[in-house]
Amino acid sequence: MLGGTDIWGRGTRKEIWDRYCGFLDLSVDEFVDIQNKLLMEHISLLSKCELGRALMRGKTPKNPDEFRKIVPLTEYSFYEPFISNKREDALPVKPRHWVCTSGTGGVRKWVPMPPRLYEVLMDLALSMGLIGTAKSRGNFTMRPKDNFFAAAPPPPYFSGFMVKYGSERCKFRLIPPMDEEYELSDLPARSARGFKMALETGVDLIFALPSVMVRVGEQLGHREKSSQGMPPPKTLFRMLRAMVRSRLANRPLVPKDIWKLKLCFVSGMDIEAFRDRIIYYWGSNPYEMYAQTEFLGMPAFQTWTRKAMTPQPYIGFFEFIPESESIKSLYDQSYKPTTCLLNELEAGKSYEVVFTNFYGGAFARYRPKDMITVVALDDKETGIKLPQWIFKGRADRLIDLGGFTRMDERTIWLALEDAQIKYEDWMARKEGEREHPILHVYISTDTKDDPEVLKARLHTSLKKYDSSYADLEDMLGWSPLRLTLLPLGVFTRWQEEQVKAGADPAFVKEQRMQPSDAAAKRILEIAQA
Incomplete structure (x- = not known):
């Protein structure tokens, strides 16, 4: 387990490292054992409160497998009656702090933080x-x-x-x-x-x-x-x-x-x-690092190599929805996707993260809609025996193009930079054009370059970073990219409008990937004004 409050007054450098960074030496089985133990401790707290009884349907699971069978996958709307008004009497423990993150339309979502967590x-x-x-x-x-x-x-x-x-x-x-x-x-x-x-x-x-x-x-x-x-x-x-x-x-x-x-x-x-x-x-x-407010922490972060991220076992219980299952649940709200555990992950595959807070936290089997890609099951360079992953993006913001690829925000950022396109900001949407869906990228810029030349450069860079996107052209002769140039300041003016309308300024985002129809329409109206 981790250490205490005074890092510098206790022990040698090796003792400090072992105390606070020892999880890097865990095997997958040891990681899962720690997770299971902390989950069972948390279940005993959860079973004694109103929120826990609602989550576990009046039952008390006897092991992690029962917990996964009894408790449904949840989203924030399930918790709103209990925490939107900070109902501390309904929670497993009295929070030490309340923190917040973004919600739909820039409204704050509150998250209680237990003392031990x-x-x-x-x-x-x-x-x-x-x-x-x-x-x-x-x-x-x-x-x-x-x-x-x-x-x-x-x-x-x-x-x-x-x-x-x-x-x-x-x-x-x-x-x-x-x-x-x-x-x-x-x-x-x-x-x-x-x-x-x-x-x-x-x-x-x-x-x-x-x-x-x-x-x-x-x-x-x-x-x-x-x-x-x-x-x-x-x-x-x-x-x-x-x-x-x-x-x-x-x-x-x-x-x-x-x-x-x-x-x-x-x-x-x-x-x-x-x-x-x-x-x-x-x-x-x-x-x-991969930080998640509802998770109340950093579930995974990089090592000194600055490559993929390594998970840590101490703040929440991990589950993972395979990408195929995640996609089914996005298109069919009644579908109940299956989950797997850390020791069941496969290299090269993508998963939607699901987690349960430890130590009396509020969220159980919670879906923040975050996608990761497991790049390896260990890191031979550092000797770490735990899965290595990168953050891919939000499951509900990925752009599916004909079932060939699911374009993520990270790839578009890389392609824009690689294509050396001058831009202030951008958004990308899946739009319909005759029989095929298209990837429509809008950039705010003052460039004088020919838009068709810019589009060709961006298309080449997207193929470089996404081989499945390249297959669309190589196998089907289909180029799904459209590029539209917008004036400078368009996205900033849209954000300012949202703040004036009452949205929380911390979370007024242009929603680069798949902005809502209303948001995209208004951004384009501002561009034409």
């Missing part, structure tokens, strides 16, 4: 920092008082919650501090404040969206020229040293000239598309 989650934040800063097994560089620059929304948003409390557990110096309440609308000003602070204090770790990190890298040289006034001595020294480095390298100033990062945390489907540019600008290979 909070402690385990904080330990896993330590685990992730140790593993993320490691060069090899046990060779980590994370230290107390490391400077951590985070562009995060405020708690109770889950990412802000993790930044605030995870930093406290790791004993980081948070830049800017979260010692005062702030609104989401304050985030740009806070980020600017944090950037100025970081120029003086330095940065060891950073958390930001990949696109933001790339934009900062691209704009930094211009920002240098427009700076005004005499900066503090530490900032002045840091910037002078950085300018010397950039001139010796015969290139514009970039963030790696200013800071030497130990760890760059990122999240989002665009990570792989921006990875090379982040490495170029920041000198750090971004570290990816």
Whole structure:
């Protein structure tokens, strides 16, 4: 099991690593045994509350197999009567905190966090920092008082919650501090404040969206020229040293000239598309995790190799719906898909993730509609014996083209970057055209390039990253891609409209994959205005 509250005052480096990162040494059978034990402990809590009785239909399962037979697969709507008004009396345990994530239309979905799960989650934040800063097994560089620059929304948003409390557990110096309440609308000003602070204090770790990190890298040289006034001595020294480095390298100033990062945390489907540019600008290979608010944590994260992700067994019980079963259930709401366990996964196949919270959490056999692809059943490079996977996208956002391929967001990001298409933002939809469905990609851009040339380049890149998409043309002579160019600012203006209409600004998303008909129609109306 994991450790305690004081990582730095207890034991040698090896003891710290073994305590917080020992799950990397588990076999699949050991992983499943831990999962089963924690699930049975959780069932005893769940059986004593109103929510649990509703989930388990008044029964108390005697083992994990009975639990999977008795409890149906669930979605958030099942829990709304119990948690939308924070009915703590209906839950297995009284929550320590309430966190939130996005819901339909930008409305918050609330998630209760049990006290014991909070402690385990904080330990896993330590685990992730140790593993993320490691060069090899046990060779980590994370230290107390490391400077951590985070562009995060405020708690109770889950990412802000993790930044605030995870930093406290790791004993980081948070830049800017979260010692005062702030609104989401304050985030740009806070980020600017944090950037100025970081120029003086330095940065060891950073958390930001990949696109933001790339934009900062691209704009930094211009920002240098427009700076005004005499900066503090530490900032002045840091910037002078950085300018010397950039001139010796015969290139514009970039963030790696200013800071030497130990760890760059990122999240989002665009990570792989921006990875090379982040490495170029920041000198750090971004570290990816699979985080899920309803799961209350990070079910899986990368190791020091920065390749596929490794699951950990401590915060929730894993089940997996094979992709064929997931597809059937999407088209037939009455269909009950089967699930398998971690020791039944197959390399090269994709699955929809299903999970059950441990320690008195609310969600049981819950479907967040997240798809993963298992790339291997172990990692021979690191000696890890657990399945390795990548996050594929949301099951209900994949675009099915004639049954040949299910296009995901990750692939489109990669193809857009590979095709070297200049864009501000984009959306992709499955649309009908005569007898065939088409993949219609809309990009906001100010490019003067010929749209047909851009389409051809994107088509070639999509074939490069999705062999099943290539089969459509190679086997059937069918090219399903359509490309439409939209003016700059279209998606931003649509987002602003949603906020004015009352949607939570943290979760006003352009829904890049398969936006609703209403959203797509309005975006196109704005483009034509």
